Amino acid sequence: MGRYFAIRSGRAALTIVLVVTFAFVVLRLSGDPALMILGPEAPPEVLAAFRKAWGLDDPIWFQYLDYFGAIAKGELGRSMRDGRPAIQLVLERIPATLALTLPAFFFKVALGIPAGIYAALHRGSGIDRAVMMTAVAGFTVPSFVLALLLVLIFAVQLGWLPSGGQDSWRHAILPIVTLSLGGAAVLARFTRSAMLEVLGQPYIRTASAKGVPWHRVVISHALPNAAIPTVTILGFMVGSLIAGAVVVESVFSWPGVGRLLVVAVANRDLAVVQCILLLVALTMVTSNLVVDFLYGFLDPRLRAKGAHA
Amino acid sequence: MASLISIQALSVAFNGVPVLHGVDLTLQKGEALGLVGESGSGKSVTWLAALGLLPRHAMVSGSVRIDGREILGAPASELDRVRGGRVAMIFQDPASALNPVLTIRKQLCEALALHRDLSGDAVKAEALRLLNLVGIPDAARRMSAYPHEFSGGQVQRIMIAMALAGNPDLLIADEPTTALDATIQAQILELLSTIRREMSMAMVLISHDLGVVAENCDRVAVMYAGRIVEQAPANQLFADPVHPYAQGLIGALPPLDGPRRRLTAIPGTVPDPAHMPDGCAFAPRCALVAEPCGLAAPTLAPIANDRAVACICAAASRRALLGIAAE
Numbered sequence: 001m002g003r004y005f006a007i008r009s010g011r012a013a014l015t016i017v018l019v020v021t022f023a024f025v026v027l028r029l030s031g032d033p034a035l036m037i038l039g040p041e042a043p044p045e046v047l048a049a050f051r052k053a054w055g056l057d058d059p060i061w062f063q064y065l066d067y068f069g070a071i072a073k074g075e076l077g078r079s080m081r082d083g084r085p086a087i088q089l090v091l092e093r094i095p096a097t098l099a100l101t102l103p104a105f106f107f108k109v110a111l112g113i114p115a116g117i118y119a120a121l122h123r124g125s126g127i128d129r130a131v132m133m134t135a136v137a138g139f140t141v142p143s144f145v146l147a148l149l150l151v152l153i154f155a156v157q158l159g160w161l162p163s164g165g166q167d168s169w170r171h172a173i174l175p176i177v178t179l180s181l182g183g184a185a186v187l188a189r190f191t192r193s194a195m196l197e198v199l200g201q202p203y204i205r206t207a208s209a210k211g212v213p214w215h216r217v218v219i220s221h222a223l224p225n226a227a228i229p230t231v232t233i234l235g236f237m238v239g240s241l242i243a244g245a246v247v248v249e250s251v252f253s254w255p256g257v258g259r260l261l262v263v264a265v266a267n268r269d270l271a272v273v274q275c276i277l278l279l280v281a282l283t284m285v286t287s288n289l290v291v292d293f294l295y296g297f298l299d300p301r302l303r304a305k306g307a308h309a
Numbered sequence: 310m311a312s313l314i315s316i317q318a319l320s321v322a323f324n325g326v327p328v329l330h331g332v333d334l335t336l337q338k339g340e341a342l343g344l345v346g347e348s349g350s351g352k353s354v355t356w357l358a359a360l361g362l363l364p365r366h367a368m369v370s371g372s373v374r375i376d377g378r379e380i381l382g383a384p385a386s387e388l389d390r391v392r393g394g395r396v397a398m399i400f401q402d403p404a405s406a407l408n409p410v411l412t413i414r415k416q417l418c419e420a421l422a423l424h425r426d427l428s429g430d431a432v433k434a435e436a437l438r439l440l441n442l443v444g445i446p447d448a449a450r451r452m453s454a455y456p457h458e459f460s461g462g463q464v465q466r467i468m469i470a471m472a473l474a475g476n477p478d479l480l481i482a483d484e485p486t487t488a489l490d491a492t493i494q495a496q497i498l499e500l501l502s503t504i505r506r507e508m509s510m511a512m513v514l515i516s517h518d519l520g521v522v523a524e525n526c527d528r529v530a531v532m533y534a535g536r537i538v539e540q541a542p543a544n545q546l547f548a549d550p551v552h553p554y555a556q557g558l559i560g561a562l563p564p565l566d567g568p569r570r571r572l573t574a575i576p577g578t579v580p581d582p583a584h585m586p587d588g589c590a591f592a593p594r595c596a597l598v599a600e601p602c603g604l605a606a607p608t609l610a611p612i613a614n615d616r617a618v619a620c621i622c623a624a625a626s627r628r629a630l631l632g633i634a635a636e
Contacts, residue, residue, distance in 0.1 A: 124366075202400060203408040208362055209400075210420045210471060211393030214385060220419075224410045300455040301409060 008292055012285040019281040023274055024067060028060055033080055033268035054080060054270075067274070076278070077271030079264075086275040090257060094242065096166065097249070097256030101241045104176050108183035108237060113230065115184070116191025120199060121218065131188055138185020147178045147251040164253040175252045179245060183237060190233045194226040201225070228298050235291030239284035243276065313338045313478055313511055314359075314396070319371035319381075321351075321358045321535075326583045329354055329535045331371065333609065336479065341505060341512045343522030343543060345558070346532035347579055352515045355532075356481045360396060361388050394424040397472035401484035403464035407456035413440075414452040417471055424475030439470040443500060462493035469500065479511040486521065498525055519562055523547050528615070531555045534580055534590035537609055541616045551618045551627055553595045589620070597622045 034042075034050040051057045055066065070077065076087045119131040141149075154174060155163035162171050198204065199222055207221045208214070237244075246258035253259070257276060264272035296303045312335045321329035329351045336342055344352045357363050359373040359381070373381045380391055392398075400406045408416060417436040421427055427435055433452075440448035443466040445459075456464055465485060472480055482501060486494035502525055505512050516522050522529055522543065529546045531539045531554065539552040550556045557575035564570070577594035580586055586593055588603040595602070599622055607619045612627045 202402060202405040205357075205362055206400065206406045206468070206471075207408065207419075209360065209392055209398040211389045211391070211423050211475065212419060213389050221408050221411070225408070299410060301457050 004296075008289055012289050015285050016278070016281045020071075020274065020278055021064070023277045024064055025060070027268065027270050027273055028063070031268050032056075033270055036266075036268040037080055071278075076275045079272050080269050081267060086271040089260065089272055090275050090279060093255065093257045093260045096254060097242060097245055097258060099172060100175050100179060100245050100248070100254060100256065103172075104179035104183065104245075105237055105241060107176070107180035108187050109234070111180065112184035112187025113191050116188040116230075117195055117218075117223075117226075119188065119192045120195030123196065128192075132192070135185040135189045135192075138182050139189070141182075142247075143178055143182055144247050144251055146181060147174070147248055150174050150178055151251075164251075166254055171252070171254075175245070175248045175254055178248050178251075187230070187233060187237075191226065191230050194229040195222060197229075198222045198225040224298065228295065231291055231294050231298065235287045235294075236284075238290075239287035242283050243280040312336065313340075313375065315372075315374045316355070316359055317372040317374075319355060319358060319373065320369070321354055321363065322368040324366060325368075327535065327585075328582045329358065330606065332532075332535075332537055334530060334537065336511055336513065338478065339505075339509045339511050340528065341502075341514065341526045343526035343529040344513060344515045344532060345517060345519055345522050345529060347517060349579060349582075350532040351535040352532050353483050354535075356398065356483065356513065356515070360392055360398065360481075362392075362398075389423075393420055393472075393477070394475040395477055396479045396481060397475060397477040398481040398483060399465070399468045399472050399485050402488045403461055403468055404456070404488070406468055407464060409456055412453050412455055413459075413467055417452075417467070417474060420471050420474035435474075436470075439473055440467070442473070442504070443467070443470040445470070461489050462497060465489060465493075465497055466500065469497075469504070473504065473508070476508070477510060479513065480505070481513045481515070483515045484517070485514075487516075487518075494521075501525070519547070519558060531558065534585065535582065536590065536606065536619060538591065538620065539616075539618045540609065545616065551612060551616070551623045552591075552620050553597050553623060554591050557594075591620075 032051075033054070033056065034047045038047060038050060048057075055063055058066070067077075076085065078084060079086050079089055115131050115135075119128040122128050151163045151174065154161045161173055162168075163174070165171050204217060204221055207217045212221070242257055243261065244258075245254070245256060246261055248254070249256045249258035250262055257279075261273065261276045263269075264276070314334075314336045316332060316334040318331045318333065319329060320327060320331050328349075332351065332355050334342070334355070344355070346352050354363070358367065358369045361369075361381075361383075363369065369381065371381065372379060375391060375395055380388060383391075407413075414433070414436060417439065418432045421432045421435055425432075425435070436452065437448055440452065445451060445463060445466055451459075456467075459467065469485075480501075485501065486497050489497060498521060501512065501514075504510070512525075514522055514525055526543050529541060529543045530537045531546070531552065533554050539546065539550065539555045541551075546555065547559060550559045554575070557573065560573040561575070563572060575594055580590055580593065586603070588601075588605055589595070589598075589607055592598045592602040597620075601621055607621050607624070609617045609619045610624050611617045612624055618624050618627070
């Protein structure tokens with residue numbers, strides 16, 4: 001098990017390094033922060049001074065090594081706009097993002113999983129078809145379209161809810177609904193197919209053949225098996241708690257990490273973008289690691305393999 | 310003798326395609342019945358349907374009575390008492406028949422708790438006794454193991470232990486040894502017949518292996534395309550099959566003694582359930598086929614004491630031979 005853990009953790013660290021490297025290179029090749037921040041009208045010597053101050057005139061490999069050296073010391077750089085530490089800017093925004101993504105995560109699970117189970121148990125019924133149609137609509141309609149649609153209905157037409165901003169809890173409703181619907185749809189579909197797969201297995205028939213009442217067959221024989229694939233999707237959802245709301249935050253002008261990312265990318269505020277990406281990679285990789293260990297917990301066959309790996 | 314279970318006119322259709330065409334079977338207490346036939350002939354479907362284990366889209370009709378009580382269409386709670394309690398079933402592929410994420414103890418104790426008035430330590434003690442009975446070595450320690458930690462033969466033994474948990478009167482063994490290698494196969498069959506004797510339990514052995522059935526059963530029913538085509542005491546069937554299909558099956562077996570002879574094969578293939586020929590389903594492959602065969606599917610008709618056959622030609626010639634008047 002120790003080796004299994006070491007291999008997984010090593011891979012996770014490698015993933016993070018790759019993400020950060022990719023972001024570093026792409027950002028530096030895609031535009032000049034000096035021009036973006038100071039504007040095209042700025043005199044050349046000011047631009048040069050700015051580039052020198054931020055080390056942008058150094059060769060890219062030097063900047064790259066410098067960046068990793070700083071990370072090793074826990075330095076994540078400063079925003080080129082206002083000079084504050086990037087990490088501080090990002091951390092400030094996290095509560096706002098979590099105020100959307102955590103309730104949305106709760107609703108995704110609370111709606112998606114029971115809907116998927118119900119649809120699987122009543123395969124072919126009207127409710128199954130309704131759930132599946134909603135689910136397909138839920139993940140084919142992009143979140144910005146859904147967001148605009150909700151704004152149109154509930155803010156513009158009915159006037160029940162505000163269309164953007166962060167002044168009260170009422171401002172959070174539409175963004176949370178937008179986030180929840182798509183995720184619940186994905187989860188419902190996955191749970192349904194996982195359940196259908198499991199319900200067709202011979203051990204379900206064995207359980208029925210020994211006289212286990214159907215509801216107990218579902219709860220104690222089918223669900224633990226169907227949980228294995230479902231946990232994978234849940235892992236992705238947990239991983240996107242920090243940065244999963246970029247589009248929705250932009251549409252609803254919600255001052256979270258996602259909006260910060262959009263603004264920072266537009267400005268080529270390199271340190272901030274890299275800091276966010278590092279954070280996103282960390283949460284993604286961590287939640288995937290947790291999922292890997294949950295597999296071992298849920299499936300004794302993997303546990304055995306892990307012990308020998 | 311009182312019959313334990315009696316199946317009458319049991320028919321099953323999947324999505325409108327009939328796969329079982331009115332099966333009649335009775336089983337006495339303690340009797341061992343062999344059910345043979347090719348895959349898809351309806352051997353397993355008969356018993357899955359009788360116990361209500363088919364998926365919802367299967368249309369089941371007819372009657373299944375246990376000790377005179379109708380169980381087809383009975384409420385779920387009553388069926389749950391029959392399944393595992395009166396009639397237990399073991400399946401072909403032991404590796405996938407046990408739940409991979411639950412320990413053996415949990416799966417075995419679940420069956421015990423459902424059908425016996427046992428609690429706490431008594432359940433565990435009984436589970437241990439059953440595992441020892443079916444020959445799981447080091448059972449006390451291995452109870453907390455998962456199915457994948459056992460070999461195929463051991464898992465089938467555990468399945469048998471689980472089937473015995475409810476003290477059933479009838480054990481349906483659906484191809485219990487097909488997925489196992491030959492030596493393990495013999496051990497499992499030996500175990501089944503020992504247990505059957507000791508517990509005076511009836512057994513239905515579903516198999517496409519005629520040898521297995523000949524050794525372990527009192528009576529044999531041969532199925533073809535969703536119908537029983539011949540029923541006879543095991544020794545009589547193998548010595549003297551009457552239905553051309555049964556003759557074909559037995560003719561395809563190499564004899565142990567006597568001169569070497571060419572094994573015969575039945576020409577053609579089993580008809581597709583969606584495109585059944587009119588009349589006798591075996592007619593297109595039959596050497597004895599005559600004009601009336603295409604008119605109506607023959608029903609199972611008695612040709613002697615405990616013997617019945619569903620073939621117009623064979624029944625007629627056999628009756629003439631034995632001097633029995635046609636009905």
